[in-house]
Amino acid sequence: MYVFKAAVIGAGTMGAEIAQVISLSGLPVILKDVDAKQLERGLKHIKGIYARRVQRGRMTEREAEDHFALVTGQLDYQGFSDVDLAIEAVPEKLDLKRSVLREIEANLPRTAIIATNTSALPVSEIAEGLEKPSRFLGLHFFFPASVMRLVEVIGGQATDQETIDSGVEFVEGIRRIPVRVKECPGFLVNRVLMAGLAEVFRAERDLGLEPARIDAAVAASGLAPMGPYALADALGLDIAQEVSQTLQAAYGERFALGERIAGLIAEGKRGAKSGQGFYTYTG
Numbered sequence: 001m002y003v004f005k006a007a008v009i010g011a012g013t014m015g016a017e018i019a020q021v022i023s024l025s026g027l028p029v030i031l032k033d034v035d036a037k038q039l040e041r042g043l044k045h046i047k048g049i050y051a052r053r054v055q056r057g058r059m060t061e062r063e064a065e066d067h068f069a070l071v072t073g074q075l076d077y078q079g080f081s082d083v084d085l086a087i088e089a090v091p092e093k094l095d096l097k098r099s100v101l102r103e104i105e106a107n108l109p110r111t112a113i114i115a116t117n118t119s120a121l122p123v124s125e126i127a128e129g130l131e132k133p134s135r136f137l138g139l140h141f142f143f144p145a146s147v148m149r150l151v152e153v154i155g156g157q158a159t160d161q162e163t164i165d166s167g168v169e170f171v172e173g174i175r176r177i178p179v180r181v182k183e184c185p186g187f188l189v190n191r192v193l194m195a196g197l198a199e200v201f202r203a204e205r206d207l208g209l210e211p212a213r214i215d216a217a218v219a220a221s222g223l224a225p226m227g228p229y230a231l232a233d234a235l236g237l238d239i240a241q242e243v244s245q246t247l248q249a250a251y252g253e254r255f256a257l258g259e260r261i262a263g264l265i266a267e268g269k270r271g272a273k274s275g276q277g278f279y280t281y282t283g
């Protein structure tokens with residue numbers, strides 16, 4: 001199915017980034033929130049991404065304006081009647097997602113595809129209550145979506161093949177790399193990532209290594225753009241811990257991140273967003 005117009009519901013950290021990626025590909029996209037301040041912040045964030053592209057000489061000011069004009073920010077469902085694909089990016093709470101998705105479905109044409117950007121909730125469970133769960137799937141973008149190329153495409157039990165294929169085509173169309181994954185706790189990327197983080201944190205504890213030295217060594221190796229501690233701070237230590245707990249419940253203790261991270265969270269040090277995590281952040 002060709003997507004002529006898209007929508008993103010939730011203009012927060014992920015929603016704004018996803019809407020920017022869609023607009024950069026030349027598709028019109030509605031960015032909807034329930035909170036005017038959040039919507040304003042989301043739109044400002046998108047403008048900032050385009051401004052940086054202009055500064056770096058990757059597009060002209062005129063091109064940036066034209067792309068930004070493809071994003072329509074709004075607080076209601078106006079214009080949803082000809083949206084082909086909508087991506088839900090509201091907070092990671094099952095009940096909230098279910099009720100927002102029912103609302104979205106009621107405002108879309110019957111042929112439309114609906115996706116969730118959930119990090120960890122089972123797609124099949126979120127789909128409960130939808131009239132057409134066959135048209136529902138997971139499209140899991142990573143933060144920051146404007147930079148990260150990979151998108152996990154996750155079918156739930158009721159998702160039909162055409163919807164998965166359309167999801168894959170859509171992701172390719174917005175110049176991202178789709179990876180089809182099975183519905184399972186952590187999907188693919190978070191399982192790999194969390195297994196790696198847990199292993200490094202164990203080595204730090206057992207061998208008495210210094211986080212800053214580990215980060216420097218990883219960055220110097222070229223294996224990853226940043227080391228595991230800087231990454232955990234960027235993700236949010238509380239978020240990393242939540243994901244780790246989900247994975248521990250499903251696969252066992254090897255996904256445990258250790259006591260040091262639990263201690264930092266207990267002290268209110270939740271990573272970059274709180275000004276302090278493994279590192280201190282100012283400004």
Ligand SMILES: NC(=O)c1ccc[n+]([C@@H]2O[C@H](COP(=O)([O-])OP(=O)(O)OC[C@H]3O[C@@H](n4cnc5c(N)ncnc54)[C@H](O)[C@@H]3O)[C@@H](O)[C@H]2O)c1
Nearest residue numbers: 010011012013014033034035038089090091092118119143
């Ligand atoms: N932050 C990340 O690094 C990351 C990465 C991948 C996936 N995710 C997933 O993406 C989703 C969104 O996460 P986020 O970090 O962007 O959250 P966020 O809190 O930054 O943004 C959520 C937005 O949803 C809005 N919202 C709440 N209720 C709404 C409703 N009824 N209708 C419309 N908008 C509503 C909020 O006002 C807010 O702007 C979650 O499922 C999360 O697990 C997050």
